[in-house]
Amino acid sequence: MRPLGPQGPSHEVGLSSSWYQGTPVALLTQHGKQTLIRDPLEAAMGCRLVHTDAFDTDQLGTFTGDVARAGSQRDAARSKARMGMQLTGARVGLASEGAFGPDPFSGLMPWDTELLLWVDDAHGWEVLGMAHGPARHVQRELGTMAELQQLAAEAGFPEHHLVLRPAGLADATHIHKGLHTPDALAAAFEACRNASPQGRVLAESDLRAFANATRQQLIRQALDDLITRLQSACPACGAPGYWVSERLPGLPCAECHSPTRLPLAEVWRCSACGHHEQRPMAGGGLADPMRCDQCNP
Ligand SMILES: [Zn+2]
Numbered sequence: 251m252r253p254l255g256p257q258g259p260s261h262e263v264g265l266s267s268s269w270y271q272g273t274p275v276a277l278l279t280q281h282g283k284q285t286l287i288r289d290p291l292e293a294a295m296g297c298r299l300v301h302t303d304a305f306d307t308d309q310l311g312t313f314t315g316d317v318a319r320a321g322s323q324r325d326a327a328r329s330k331a332r333m334g335m336q337l338t339g340a341r342v343g344l345a346s347e348g349a350f351g352p353d354p355f356s357g358l359m360p361w362d363t364e365l366l367l368w369v370d371d372a373h374g375w376e377v378l379g380m381a382h383g384p385a386r387h388v389q390r391e392l393g394t395m396a397e398l399q400q401l402a403a404e405a406g407f408p409e410h411h412l413v414l415r416p417a418g419l420a421d422a423t424h425i426h427k428g429l430h431t432p433d434a435l436a437a438a439f440e441a442c443r444n445a446s447p448q449g450r451v452l453a454e455s456d457l458r459a460f461a462n463a464t465r466q467q468l469i470r471q472a473l474d475d476l477i478t479r480l481q482s483a484c485p486a487c488g489a490p491g492y493w494v495s496e497r498l499p500g501l502p503c504a505e506c507h508s509p510t511r512l513p514l515a516e517v518w519r520c521s522a523c524g525h526h527e528q529r530p531m532a533g534g535g536l537a538d539p540m541r542c543d544q545c546n547p
């Protein structure tokens with residue numbers, strides 16, 4: 251058996267890499283994601299990525315808050331994938347969607363969750379790839395060039411671009427996005443300071459994919475996850491995306507042997523034909539008594 255992480259399959263699965271051979275796959279993006287995605291995806295799946303930028307995805311929501319985003323992150327990805335399919339005529343679409351918030355552990359660190367959703371209307375299924383990790387995201391009001399230098403260092407500038415706007419102005423007309431040279435940054439800072447009633451500037455990380463090296467790494471990881479799932483074939487019908495749909499609790503405690511809330515088995519399910527099976531968790535064994543409601547209530 252292969253050594254695998256907690257999210258990985260606990261058994262060998264068939265490969266379905268010929269399923270999408272030559273299939274056109276729509277990708278709607280204006281933010282340079284096609285250059286991150288094309289080569290690894292085409293090499294793994296044999297599909298043909300059809301990039302389009304014929305719709306302004308910023309109308310669906312932006313990170314800088316000038317356009318609010320509607321629905322869940324997965325819904326947003328699905329809308330984008332479908333829009334790309336409409337624009338190109340492809341029956342398979344792919345979309346990337348990132349979301350930023352506090353980390354799930356301490357709630358103190360900025361955190362990035364990247365989704366890559368594969369929508370196949372020819373067969374009627376979706377496959378989701380995901381990655382998450384610490385984000386490079388700073389946001390502050392500044393008054394001096396020295397404060398700007400300090401923020402730029404913290405933000406990982408210029409590999410991570412910056413956005414500046416005048417403090418105290420409600421409209422977004424004076425916003426400067428995608429700043430990635432020291433000269434452009436200094437000029438935008440002066441322009442924003444002059445436009446601000448308080449003479450102050452709001453500075454933040456540019457979170458668009460092409461402007462943020464940390465996001466690019468996470469999008470590549472989400473792509474690896476998606477490819478692993480797409481290549482996992484249903485043993486009954488051969489369709490791609492055969493994966494864990496739920497985990498069943500009940501791993502016995504090492505001390506008292508009563509069932510705990512830790513997973514005992516996982517259910518693998520095919521979204522194409524409904525075939526499913528129960529498999530014991532990789533590693534199996536017994537639960538730490540620290541996690542047992544009987545021994546450690
Ligand atoms: Zn199946």
Ligand SMILES: [Zn+2]
Pocket residue numbers: 503504505506507508539542543544545546
């Ligand atoms: Zn116990």
